Amino acid sequence: xxxxxxxxxxxxxxxxxxxxxxxxxxxxxxxxxxxxxxxxxxxxxxxxxxxxxxxxxxxxxxxxxxxxxxxxxxxxxxxxxxxxxxxxxxxxxxxxxxxxxxxxxxxxxxxxxxxxxxxxxxxxxxxxxxxxxxxxxxxxxxxxxxxxxxxxxxxxxxxxxxxxxxxxxxxxxxxxxxxxxxxxxxxxxxxxxxxxxxxxxxxxxxxxxxxxxxxxxxxxxxxxxxxxxxxxxxxxxxxxxxxxxxxxxxxxxxxxxxxxxxxxxxxxxxxxxxxxxxxxxxxxxxxxxxxxxxxxxxxxxxxxxxxxxxxxxxxxxxxxxxxxxxxxxxxxxxxxxxxxxxxxxxxxxxxxxxxxxxxxxxxxxxxxxxxxxxxxxxxxxxxxxxxxxxxxxxxxxxxxx
Amino acid sequence: xxxxxxxxxxxxxxxxxxxxxxxxxxxxxxxxxxxxxxxxxxxxxxxxxxxxxxxxxxxxxxxxxxxxxxxxxxxxxxxxxxxxxxxxxxxxxxxxxxxxxxxxxxxxxxxxxxxxxxxxxxxxxxxxxxxxxxxxxxxxxxxxxxxxxxxxxxxxxxxxxxxxxxxxxxxxxxxxxxxxxxxxxxxxxxxxxxxxxxxxxxxxxxxxxxxxxxxxxxxxxxxxxxxxxxxxxxxxxxxxxxxxxxxxxxxxxxxxxxxxxxxxxxxxxxxxxxxxxxxxxxxxxxxxxxxxxxxxxxxxxxxxxxxxxxxxxxxxxxxxxxxxxxxxxxxxxxxxxxxxxxxxxxxxxxxxxxxxxxxxxxxxxxxxxxxxxxxxxxxxxxxxxxxxxxxxxxxxxxxxx
Numbered sequence: 108x109x110x111x112x113x114x115x116x117x118x119x120x121x122x123x124x125x126x127x128x129x130x131x132x133x134x135x136x137x138x139x140x141x142x143x144x145x146x147x148x149x150x151x152x153x154x155x156x157x158x159x160x161x162x163x164x165x166x167x168x169x170x171x172x173x174x175x176x177x178x179x180x181x182x183x184x185x186x187x188x189x190x191x192x193x194x195x196x197x198x199x200x201x202x203x204x205x206x207x208x209x210x211x212x213x214x215x216x217x218x219x220x221x222x223x224x225x226x227x228x229x230x231x232x233x234x235x236x237x238x239x240x241x242x243x244x245x246x247x248x249x250x251x252x253x254x255x256x257x258x259x260x261x262x263x264x265x266x267x268x269x270x271x272x273x274x275x276x277x278x279x280x281x282x283x284x285x286x287x288x289x290x291x292x293x294x295x296x297x298x299x300x301x302x303x304x305x306x307x308x309x310x311x312x313x314x315x316x317x318x319x320x321x322x323x324x325x326x327x328x329x330x331x332x333x334x335x336x337x338x339x340x341x342x343x344x345x346x347x348x349x350x351x352x353x354x355x356x357x358x359x360x361x362x363x364x365x366x367x368x369x370x371x372x373x374x375x376x377x378x379x380x381x382x383x384x385x386x387x388x389x390x391x392x393x394x395x396x397x398x399x400x401x402x403x404x405x406x407x408x409x410x411x412x413x414x415x416x417x418x419x420x421x422x423x424x425x426x427x428x429x430x431x432x433x434x435x436x437x438x439x440x441x442x443x444x445x446x447x448x449x450x451x452x453x454x455x456x457x458x459x460x461x462x463x464x465x466x467x468x469x470x471x472x473x474x475x476x477x478x479x480x481x482x483x484x485x486x487x488x489x490x491x492x493x494x495x496x497x498x499x500x501x502x503x504x505x506x507x508x
Numbered sequence: 509x510x511x512x513x514x515x516x517x518x519x520x521x522x523x524x525x526x527x528x529x530x531x532x533x534x535x536x537x538x539x540x541x542x543x544x545x546x547x548x549x550x551x552x553x554x555x556x557x558x559x560x561x562x563x564x565x566x567x568x569x570x571x572x573x574x575x576x577x578x579x580x581x582x583x584x585x586x587x588x589x590x591x592x593x594x595x596x597x598x599x600x601x602x603x604x605x606x607x608x609x610x611x612x613x614x615x616x617x618x619x620x621x622x623x624x625x626x627x628x629x630x631x632x633x634x635x636x637x638x639x640x641x642x643x644x645x646x647x648x649x650x651x652x653x654x655x656x657x658x659x660x661x662x663x664x665x666x667x668x669x670x671x672x673x674x675x676x677x678x679x680x681x682x683x684x685x686x687x688x689x690x691x692x693x694x695x696x697x698x699x700x701x702x703x704x705x706x707x708x709x710x711x712x713x714x715x716x717x718x719x720x721x722x723x724x725x726x727x728x729x730x731x732x733x734x735x736x737x738x739x740x741x742x743x744x745x746x747x748x749x750x751x752x753x754x755x756x757x758x759x760x761x762x763x764x765x766x767x768x769x770x771x772x773x774x775x776x777x778x779x780x781x782x783x784x785x786x787x788x789x790x791x792x793x794x795x796x797x798x799x800x801x802x803x804x805x806x807x808x809x810x811x812x813x814x815x816x817x818x819x820x821x822x823x824x825x826x827x828x829x830x831x832x833x834x835x836x837x838x839x840x841x842x843x844x845x846x847x848x849x850x851x852x853x854x855x856x857x858x859x860x861x862x863x864x865x866x867x868x869x870x871x872x873x874x875x876x877x878x879x880x881x882x883x884x885x886x887x888x889x890x891x892x893x894x895x896x897x898x899x900x901x902x903x904x905x906x907x908x909x
Contacts, residue, residue, distance in 0.1 A: 158830060189829055455592075500900075
């Protein structure tokens with residue numbers, strides 16, 4: 108199966124245009140409204156935060172993602188969360204304005220917002236911003252759109268690939284924003300992925316669920332779960348490929364391409380984690396099943412003590428073992444092995460550092476891979492995270508005020 | 509029901525003596541071996557970490573807590589965790605040495621250790637320390653014993669009460685250590701509680717489980733779970749009260765006294781949380797059941813973003829609501845109210861700050877009480893925690909190295 112990285116992001120697939128505008132929600136004057144439009148209208152599958160407290164745009168998009176979708180509107184700087192019925196009305200107004208601005212007044216739009224919780228949207232500004240963005244929609248608008256969804260992100264996040272389905276080239280591309288409050292179930296992240304694949308709704312759903320599980324749902328920064336997490340996948344069929352049905356080779360190829368885009372976006376989110384000094388991949392191998400592997404990996408990745416030790420460049424295998432044990436998973440603590448960047452630090456549940464000098468050296472690197480081998484079976488999972496830095500605490504102590 | 513606070517700690521109850529000795533496990537020369545002896549021998553009920561990775565003294569004490577117990581030996585500075593069969597042998601050797609040092613060679617002792625994970629105990633030093641401690645066992649040895657179990661604690665933690673059972677005074681007292689890695693299921697904490705109550709084994713178990721649930725298990729500092737958590741409760745019957753049977757008024761009185769001691773020790777642990785600048789009580793009221801209330805309270809108390817906001821004296825109700833929602837509990841987000849130190853900040857799921865100046869002022873206080881009212885039912889639970897400070901991260905980045 109051939110997956111080829113290509114340039115571009117949310118407009119890499121045929122038939123998609125995008126734009127970003129600055130309407131003043133962000134005091135800095137930075138871009139804060141993004142539009143993505145599809146011609147022809149697309150099928151959509153979307154996934155959302157599982158938080159009981161859902162932001163208004165999440166509630167609105169949940170009710171809309173079933174039909175034919177003309178595009179997506181995303182605003183940043185204000186999350187439109189905990190805003191009651193006015194929030195719902197505002198989110199609906201954004202959808203209507205987006206449809207009009209894209210010249211697709213009869214089509215349904217999806218909406219997302221990200222930023223500070225608990226303040227009403229400055230709706231007039233946003234509606235003006237949507238109108239402005241609508242006037243500059245273009246195939247080259249992907250970077251402006253990706254910039255317009257950023258909050259505390261320091262870099263834009265895009266990814267795109269090509270796969271071949273039948274004899275046609277199908278493109279899948281997207282944009283995302285992180286960066287704090289990232290946890291299982293897509294906490295504070297928004298991603299919009301587009302494809303020109305012609306695909307049935309069930310195959311699109313299956314591919315999206317599988318790709319999200321191994322990408323955005325295998326990322327944790329601080330264990331917090333947002334009110335606004337959203338992943339949109341829009342498929343407009345413009346590639347003219349043979350219609351993809353579920354559980355076919357074509358569906359498998361599509362899913363692999365989608366997973367590659369999402370994994371790349373997820374990694375870019377973690378690499379841009381707020382004030383992080385390390386990019387950490389926690390892999391659990393030798394588990395009896397995927398669920399166990401992921402549970403243990405997530406527990407290690409979420410451990411504050413492990414993350415503090417990584418910030419301090421300390422290969423503290425005791426904390427890693429203790430965190431793995433806290434996962435309430437079935438394994439024999441007397442058998443586990445742990446390695447960091449290929450250097451063994453624990454064998455059969457006991458200390459086993461072979462080369463302290465090499466270990467001290469590798470702990471200073473930015474990229475850290477922790478491998479915990481449970482030696483129970485053959486399943487594996489990886490979770491991406493960061494260290495916990497002094498900078499993170501300072502940043503989040505003063506973010507809102 | 510009358511619960512009277514009294515002086516003393518682990519020797520407040522009749523028949524208990526204690527001592528602390530310095531044997532050189534701690535490089536500082538501080539006390540690092542604690543002995544507690546009971547005359548006559550006691551019944552014991554003990555609770556331990558639920559971590560899959562259990563330290564050697566936990567494994568040894570689990571196998572011993574059924575019989576008549578002569579006392580307890582606790583060492584600090586080294587956790588004897590992830591130390592394989594040698595760790596088990598070392599923990600057994602500590603028990604035998606303690607029994608001998610207390611002149612109770614025929615009785616069984618319980619053992620606990622706390623400190624760095626993954627190094628073998630310096631057993632010779634510890635055995636010498638146990639012998640030394642045995643020579644200074646006394647009724648007044650409680651403070652030395654409490655000091656000898658400290659690791660990163662900055663103050664000793666003791667508590668004691670009297671209750672009246674029938675016409676006899678019964679004493680319950682104890683000592684504990686925290687301070688980091690404190691989480692549900694008693695993570696990195698050790699507590700030894702003694703009582704002179706005459707009580708049946710089942711009543712002792714029921715009272716201990718109930719008291720631990722609302723005290724040590726309602727505390728979280730960083731969500732990490734230790735390999736060594738232990739709570740010992742020893743009851744020697746020296747008070748001469750009428751034997752307490754389960755599900756009686758006497759058992760209820762005893763349980764209330766035990767819960768008071770444990771709650772006091774738990775609060776002292778949180779107040780001494782590593783580098784914390786706030787003592788935080790998160791109370792959830794109006795829940796449909798205790799389990800829901802506790803789950804939501806724990807999720808708020810564990811949220812890094814909430815804790816960072818508290819460190820920054822920011823009454824960030826959006827983060828509190830988002831954390832409550834992440835608990836996967838059944839409540840209506842459009843109904844919840846949130847208050848901090850009695851000042852309303854959220855009503856019916858939306859912002860409701862009435863007095864910003866008063867709020868800014870109260871956020872600067874050391875003691876913060878967050879009340880989340882779900883308005884679903886009448887159950888409530890409280891969890892104690894701290895903020896997340898820059899100092900905590902610095903401390904735990906460099907603790908071991």
